[in-house]
Amino acid sequence: MSTPAELDGLTRERVLWAYGIVLRARYLDDRRFILNRAGKLAFIISPRGHEVAQVAAITALQPGRDRFCLYYRDFAAALACGFTPEELMLSAFARAADPSSGGRQTPGNFGSRRRGIIIGSSAVGTQIPKAAGIGLALKWRAEGALCYVSFGEGATSQGDFHEGLNFAALHHCPVIFLCENNHWAISVPEARQVAGPGVAARAAAYGIPGVAVAGDDFLAVHAAVRAAAERARRGEGPTLIEARVLRLQSHSTDDDQRAYRDPAELEAEAALDPVPRMRAWLLAVGWLTEPDDARFQEEVAREVEAATVAAEAAPEPDPSTLTRHVYADG
Amino acid sequence: MADRTLVQAIRDALLEEMDRDVRVCVLGQDVGLKGGVFKATEGLQPRFGPDRVLDTPLAESSIAAVAQGLALEGYRPVAEMQFADYIFPAFNQIVNEIAKVRYRSNGDFSCPLVIRAPTGGGVRGALYHSQSVEAYFCHVPGLKVVLPSTPADAKGLLKAAIRDPDPVIFLEPKKLYRAARGPVADGEGALLPLGKAAVVKEGATVSAITYGYLRAVTQEAAVRLEAEGISVEVIDLRTLRPWDQSACLQSLEKTGRVAVIYEANRTGGFGAEVAAELAERGFAHLDAPVTRVASPDVPAMPFSAALEHAFMLNTDKVAAALRRLAEY
Numbered sequence: 109m110s111t112p113a114e115l116d117g118l119t120r121e122r123v124l125w126a127y128g129i130v131l132r133a134r135y136l137d138d139r140r141f142i143l144n145r146a147g148k149l150a151f152i153i154s155p156r157g158h159e160v161a162q163v164a165a166i167t168a169l170q171p172g173r174d175r176f177c178l179y180y181r182d183f184a185a186a187l188a189c190g191f192t193p194e195e196l197m198l199s200a201f202a203r204a205a206d207p208s209s210g211g212r213q214t215p216g217n218f219g220s221r222r223r224g225i226i227i228g229s230s231a232v233g234t235q236i237p238k239a240a241g242i243g244l245a246l247k248w249r250a251e252g253a254l255c256y257v258s259f260g261e262g263a264t265s266q267g268d269f270h271e272g273l274n275f276a277a278l279h280h281c282p283v284i285f286l287c288e289n290n291h292w293a294i295s296v297p298e299a300r301q302v303a304g305p306g307v308a309a310r311a312a313a314y315g316i317p318g319v320a321v322a323g324d325d326f327l328a329v330h331a332a333v334r335a336a337a338e339r340a341r342r343g344e345g346p347t348l349i350e351a352r353v354l355r356l357q358s359h360s361t362d363d364d365q366r367a368y369r370d371p372a373e374l375e376a377e378a379a380l381d382p383v384p385r386m387r388a389w390l391l392a393v394g395w396l397t398e399p400d401d402a403r404f405q406e407e408v409a410r411e412v413e414a415a416t417v418a419a420e421a422a423p424e425p426d427p428s429t430l431t432r433h434v435y436a437d438g
Numbered sequence: 439m440a441d442r443t444l445v446q447a448i449r450d451a452l453l454e455e456m457d458r459d460v461r462v463c464v465l466g467q468d469v470g471l472k473g474g475v476f477k478a479t480e481g482l483q484p485r486f487g488p489d490r491v492l493d494t495p496l497a498e499s500s501i502a503a504v505a506q507g508l509a510l511e512g513y514r515p516v517a518e519m520q521f522a523d524y525i526f527p528a529f530n531q532i533v534n535e536i537a538k539v540r541y542r543s544n545g546d547f548s549c550p551l552v553i554r555a556p557t558g559g560g561v562r563g564a565l566y567h568s569q570s571v572e573a574y575f576c577h578v579p580g581l582k583v584v585l586p587s588t589p590a591d592a593k594g595l596l597k598a599a600i601r602d603p604d605p606v607i608f609l610e611p612k613k614l615y616r617a618a619r620g621p622v623a624d625g626e627g628a629l630l631p632l633g634k635a636a637v638v639k640e641g642a643t644v645s646a647i648t649y650g651y652l653r654a655v656t657q658e659a660a661v662r663l664e665a666e667g668i669s670v671e672v673i674d675l676r677t678l679r680p681w682d683q684s685a686c687l688q689s690l691e692k693t694g695r696v697a698v699i700y701e702a703n704r705t706g707g708f709g710a711e712v713a714a715e716l717a718e719r720g721f722a723h724l725d726a727p728v729t730r731v732a733s734p735d736v737p738a739m740p741f742s743a744a745l746e747h748a749f750m751l752n753t754d755k756v757a758a759a760l761r762r763l764a765e766y
């Protein structure tokens with residue numbers, strides 16, 4: 109991986125902040141998995157394998173100013189956008205204080221108006237043309253804000269993918285389309301999903317840049333998203349980025365990928381976990397020391413424990429609220 | 439007061455609302471340069487420019503999705519679906535996204551927008567320019583559904599829909615675009631509230647609840663029956679979700695006989711919901727079964743004039759149904 113000399117614009121503090129987010133995502137996710145197996149959490153979608161790509165992308169953007177249309181696997185991205193571990197645990201437990209939906213949606217449908225995170229849904233691909241519309245509004249307002257939208261490679265088969273890219277490209281909307289290509293859509297492999305030379309290559313059809321990057325390379329993802337952001341803020345339009353990542357966990361807690369994937373391949377991929385690789389890179393370039401890392405991890409573990417305890421103890425939504433917020437007057 | 443056709447009234451409403459509120463914008467296929475295939479947006483692009491009156495690609499899902507994006511950013515978009523028959527590619531965006539934004543975010547987000555679409559048949563439009571789609575949307579919590587039948591109602595309700603804080607599906611009976619003509623007020627005087635039915639004609643024997651193109655047909659039938667000594671009360675729902683249950687129940691209590699008259703095919707049509715609700719809540723006052731008068735359960739309206747005629751309700755068919763009900 110790259111050395112600090114190549115870190116244009118990224119400070120040590122910023123990268124360590126990003127590493128802290130990656131660690132939180134991993135610790136939280138491990139805890140959620142255990143809680144699921146213990147019967148305490150109904151349903152979880154793991155970001156395992158995607159964390160570094162997600163956090164690198166958000167680190168290149170401006171939460172608070174930009175808009176984010178995240179998808180259900182963007183757990184680490186949500187943390188990077190400002191959600192706290194406790195908030196994400198509240199959503200995992202479907203508690204009333206879940207800031208995204210008050211326990212109404214499965215965890216992974218992130219939303220927070222004040223943070224510019226547009227409430228997601230579980231319907232694959234729908235956020236893509238929506239982001240084009242948000243981009244159009246941001247272009248009209250001309251304040252330099254952009255809209256970031258992410259999705260899996262399975263979502264690129266939806267008509268909404270084409271419609272969204274076509275619209276955003278036609279109108280030079282400030283949108284970054286980021287595909288987290290983990291090569292599997294539940295049990296359907298990329299070879300049965302994506303025709304032609306790959307997701308990034310599709311950008312050419314819309315006359316916009318298409319960039320493929322290794323999703324475990326923090327700097328590469330960051331640089332690609334940064335370039336796309338600069339282009340968007342200059343008014344030059346959208347970019348399609350394909351971050352190639354690994355899905356190190358089953359699709360969801362309701363799935364077991366050992367039933368349809370080659371065990372040797374799973375074992376090989378586990379060895380490519382991007383989290384220890386990020387740690388190794390930071391140690392190698394001297395930005396992280398072993399004692400600092402140990403201290404970090406202890407802190408994160410404590411934070412996750414506190415978040416879990418608080419969220420589990422938090423009250424469930426009052427059944428009388430079931431019919432609220434269908435319309436403005438209810 | 440100006441004399442306006444229904445489509446002119448729609449256009450007036452759009453123009454006035456765009457003048458009133460800079461956040462209001464229009465998007466859809468052929469809405470700009472051409473002014474819409476039915477001329478509902480005629481003259482808007484020269485006045486408001488190519489952004490506020492945006493010609494979109496031929497892609498309904500993204501028309502709905504882009505409108506949603508604009509609404510989430512504080513604009514008040516009015517999207518046009520060229521024909522209601524072609525709204526289905528946008529169904530997922532409307533039902534799963536637009537309608538649920540408020541609920542699924544626990545009130546944090548809202549999506550105030552209007553989706554307009556010409557609906558219904560009787561214009562030799564055949565299977566793909568004649569469908570009545572209202573039932574699909576009336577089933578969806580989070581949406582409002584409006585279906586006006588006069589120029590004044592079209593204008594007043596469209597203005598209200600644009601100002602409404604929730605998403606509104608606004609269906610326009612295309613057979614009436616030029617056929618319906620009448621006096622329409624200017625500006626604020628034109629506004630009408632959503633959710634209120636109109637008692638078009640008072641009567642004592644039978645309540646005929648209808649909407650859209652069939653309002654005029656039902657009125658004609660009522661006049662004919664009046665001569666036979668059958669007094670028909672005609673109610674135009676105007677808004678289908680939420681619909682004016684109290685106005686309908688009041689009429690039911692008076693007449694004890696209700697027909698629900700709608701252009702869509704019978705099974706699962708919106709009139710079925712009206713009939714079920716009224717039967718349940720008005721049972722004690724009923725002297726006859728609540729009756730549906732609707733089109734046959736065929737996939738859609740054929741092109742042939744003879745088959746189209748056979749499909750459509752008309753004054754004879756409606757009068758016959760009301761007569762049967764009165765004699766029950």
Ligand SMILES: Cc1ncc(C[n+]2csc(CCOP(=O)(O)OP(=O)(O)O)c2C)c(N)n1
Nearest residue numbers: 181230231232260261262263290292293294
């Ligand atoms: C429109 C739609 N169809 C099917 C599903 C069920 N589903 C949920 S996730 C998923 C696979 C998505 O794969 P991909 O887009 O590659 O993203 P990943 O989950 O791998 O990150 C499917 C089929 C859905 N949620 N939405």
